[in-house]
Amino acid sequence: MGAAISESILTGLSIFVGILCEEIPHELGDFAILLSSGMSPKQAAIVNFFSASTCYLGMVVGLFIGDLTSSNTFVFAFGTGMFLYISIFNILVEINSNLEEALEINYQKGLKTFTVQNFGIVSGIVILFLLAKFEASQHNFFTHLSTTWIP
Numbered sequence: 128m129g130a131a132i133s134e135s136i137l138t139g140l141s142i143f144v145g146i147l148c149e150e151i152p153h154e155l156g157d158f159a160i161l162l163s164s165g166m167s168p169k170q171a172a173i174v175n176f177f178s179a180s181t182c183y184l185g186m187v188v189g190l191f192i193g194d195l196t197s198s199n200t201f202v203f204a205f206g207t208g209m210f211l212y213i214s215i216f217n218i219l220v221e222i223n224s225n226l227e228e229a230l231e232i233n234y235q236k237g238l239k240t241f242t243v244q245n246f247g248i249v250s251g252i253v254i255l256f257l258l259a260k261f262e263a264s265q266h267n268f269f270t271h272l273s274t275t276w277i278p
Contacts, residue, residue, distance in 0.1 A: 129189025
């Protein structure tokens, strides 16, 4: 995200929205795991906060690398590769096991689980597609906004 912000505010905002769509369910899942391991909600929140706060270090490194290099393409490729790795090897395995558990209960519950899971995946793809498709109009909007509202 730091490299994206050093590229442009619009690129940083687009990356922020994508990361936010991934991180909210991820952090909620981590919180649920900590609670199920026997921690109190307060302990789980503190541990989850400290583990998530390392992202600020990553943002500083991204800003530093973004200022050093003339092209942030490699930083974006590395970050995208990390997110793809996380989704393919962690999230999809969990999705598959949840679907198998639902299908063991009955076919209707399995179909409902499959539909909800795929709705989430497709809606994420559509949001990112729309961000990419309307990037120029977003850029014009944010340029107008920054010249009008920010002194």
